[in-house]
Amino acid sequence: MNLHDTDALLKTAVDTYRPSARIFERVRARVRREHSGVKVLFVSADSAKILEKVFKKYDAWMQKIA
Amino acid sequence: MNAQEKNEAFDAVYGALFSDVFAYFNVCFGAQEAEDLTQEIFLRVWRAVDSERVPDNWRAWVFRCAVNLKNDFLRRAYASRETQPLDEAQPDPASAPDDITRLAVQRAFAALPADCAELLTLKSFGFKSEEIGELLGVTASAVRTRLQKAKGLFSENLEREAKTNESA
Numbered sequence: 001m002n003l004h005d006t007d008a009l010l011k012t013a014v015d016t017y018r019p020s021a022r023i024f025e026r027v028r029a030r031v032r033r034e035h036s037g038v039k040v041l042f043v044s045a046d047s048a049k050i051l052e053k054v055f056k057k058y059d060a061w062m063q064k065i066a
Numbered sequence: 067m068n069a070q071e072k073n074e075a076f077d078a079v080y081g082a083l084f085s086d087v088f089a090y091f092n093v094c095f096g097a098q099e100a101e102d103l104t105q106e107i108f109l110r111v112w113r114a115v116d117s118e119r120v121p122d123n124w125r126a127w128v129f130r131c132a133v134n135l136k137n138d139f140l141r142r143a144y145a146s147r148e149t150q151p152l153d154e155a156q157p158d159p160a161s162a163p164d165d166i167t168r169l170a171v172q173r174a175f176a177a178l179p180a181d182c183a184e185l186l187t188l189k190s191f192g193f194k195s196e197e198i199g200e201l202l203g204v205t206a207s208a209v210r211t212r213l214q215k216a217k218g219l220f221s222e223n224l225e226r227e228a229k230t231n232e233s234a
Contacts, residue, residue: 006217006220006221007190009171009174009220009224010175010186010189010190010217010220011190012168012171013171013172013174013175013220014089014093014175014186014187014190014191015089016168016172017088017089017092017093017187018085018088018089018092019084019085019088019089019092019100019104023088023097023101024084024085026101027084027088027101027104027105027108028080028084028108030105031080031105031108031109031112034105034109035109035112
């Protein structure tokens with residue numbers, strides 16, 4: 001490493017701040033998820049049953065309206 | 067543009083600019099904030115691709131957003147006084163240098179004042195003085211003067227680090 005080549009040394013310094021491949025993929029996945037507008041919910045088994053009933057009822061209403 | 071073309075357009079911008087944008091925020095604020103701020107920038111890229119108002123120069127557009135976001139973040143942080151000061155931002159430990167010269171280079175860079183580190187980072191990405199001036203809202207000649215000063219400080223820091231290593 002040539003200690004008098006300031007531009008090359010600066011590039012070396014800045015390169016240490018670059019992301020890993022893991023960060024590259026993780027942020028891309030987060031951006032895609034945010035952009036899609038899909039929210040992931042974690043619910044217990046009981047809550048899942050309640051939600052299923054609610055969605056079925058909602059679906060039935062929608063079909064009636066249609 | 068159909069969905070497939072939008073995906074490809076986004077991937078092209080992401081692949082070309084992600085590393086630079088992340089490094090810029092990492093220099094300014096550290097890795098944790100860099101992830102969140104970089105995510106915000108690429109959400110804006112998605113919205114631009116979606117709206118089909120695609121800028122002529124993605125690189126300039128993305129970095130204009132990045133500099134604005136950095137300034138907003140600093141304003142919010144100043145208001146809440148809870149942020150890590152710029153000069154305490156650290157590179158990713160995973161990319162820690164494996165030899166003494168690299169360590170000296172990294173330390174010399176980390177010891178720079180925040181504005182010098184930002185300027186030299188943008189310069190190392192290949193931006194011209196005129197482009198940096200537009201991004202930071204100063205004249206090209208002011209950028210050249212500051213760059214000269216920043217490089218001088220970096221060299222001084224490096225010399226000091228080298229002497230410390232020699233005497234150790």
